[in-house]
Amino acid sequence: MFNKDSINYNESINIPDHLISCIDCQFISKRHDMFFLSKQCSIYTENNYIIMDNDNKELYNCNISKRGMTIYDRNNVPVIQTKTSDYAHYIYLGGTNDEILTTIKPSLDGTFINAFEYKIEFKNQITDSTEVLTAIYNIDNSQYSIYSNKNWENETLICTFGRDYTSDDPFFFIEVSPWIDYMQMIGVCICLHF
Numbered sequence: 417m418f419n420k421d422s423i424n425y426n427e428s429i430n431i432p433d434h435l436i437s438c439i440d441c442q443f444i445s446k447r448h449d450m451f452f453l454s455k456q457c458s459i460y461t462e463n464n465y466i467i468m469d470n471d472n473k474e475l476y477n478c479n480i481s482k483r484g485m486t487i488y489d490r491n492n493v494p495v496i497q498t499k500t501s502d503y504a505h506y507i508y509l510g511g512t513n514d515e516i517l518t519t520i521k522p523s524l525d526g527t528f529i530n531a532f533e534y535k536i537e538f539k540n541q542i543t544d545s546t547e548v549l550t551a552i553y554n555i556d557n558s559q560y561s562i563y564s565n566k567n568w569e570n571e572t573l574i575c576t577f578g579r580d581y582t583s584d585d586p587f588f589f590i591e592v593s594p595w596i597d598y599m600q601m602i603g604v605c606i607c608l609h610f
Contacts, residue, residue: 425450429593432564432572436549436596437541438517439496439509443599445592451602453478453588460490467602478606485606486511487599496599498606505607507538507600518600520607523550536562536604549574551604560608562601577605 425448437444452468458477465478467487476495479486484499494511507518523533536549550566553559559578565571577590590605592598 426573426576426591428573429576429591430572430574431594432574432596433570434595435540435542436547436564436574436600438507438538438597438600439603440597440599441541443597445594445596445598447594449592449598451475451590451592451598453590453602453605455587461488461492463488476602480610485610487602487606496603498603498610500607500610507603507607518603520551520604534608538600551608553608560605562604575601575604577601577609579609 429448435444450470453465454468455465457464458466459474461477463477463479465480466474467476467478468474476487476489479488484497486497487495489495496517497508497511497513499506499508499513503521505520506516509515509517518536518538520534520536523535532553532555534551536551538547539545540547550563552561552563554561557578559576561573562575563571564574574596575590575592577588579588588605588609590602592601
């Protein structure tokens with residue numbers, strides 16, 4: 417478990433110039449939030465990964481499959497599913513592969529091996545347009561940073577995630593700004609880390 421009193425928020429994370437919603441509007445963060453993905457048994461299901469909030473409260477649980485992971489709510493209803501291939505990662509709605517919500521690919525043509533920048537393409541439910549976010553891996557601190565409007569005047573850091581090895585039980589953290597679909601960011605973290 418992590419100690420919520422030792423949480424240091426990234427002051428570089430800011431609110432984007434528009435709402436970003438891919439999965440569902442109910443998942444738009446209303447404040448600067450921190451989520452934690454940890455390997456431990458769910459209190460709601462038999463799944464062995466859970467997603468917690470700052471208060472160590474289980475919000476979701478996860479089941480790993482051969483090439484992805486499914487995130488479930490407390491009632492064991494699938495929220496999203498991630499799948500991976502050699503050339504792209506995908507986030508699907510619910511527990512089926514019917515509707516691709518997000519596609520993640522290396523910025524340069526090729527595979528994920530040694531890639532440090534990724535394009536995250538999705539349809540924003542708010543603007544009803546296709547958007548592209550940029551994820552950059554920082555080898556110095558082993559963390560990813562996700563930007564809205566990368567290389568534009570209104571470039572904004574909207575999310576960071578990585579693995580914390582400082583505790584006895586290593587866990588992943590996902591930090592998101594307000595106005596961001598946190599479930600999509602959790603899915604991106606899972607795609608790039610598992």
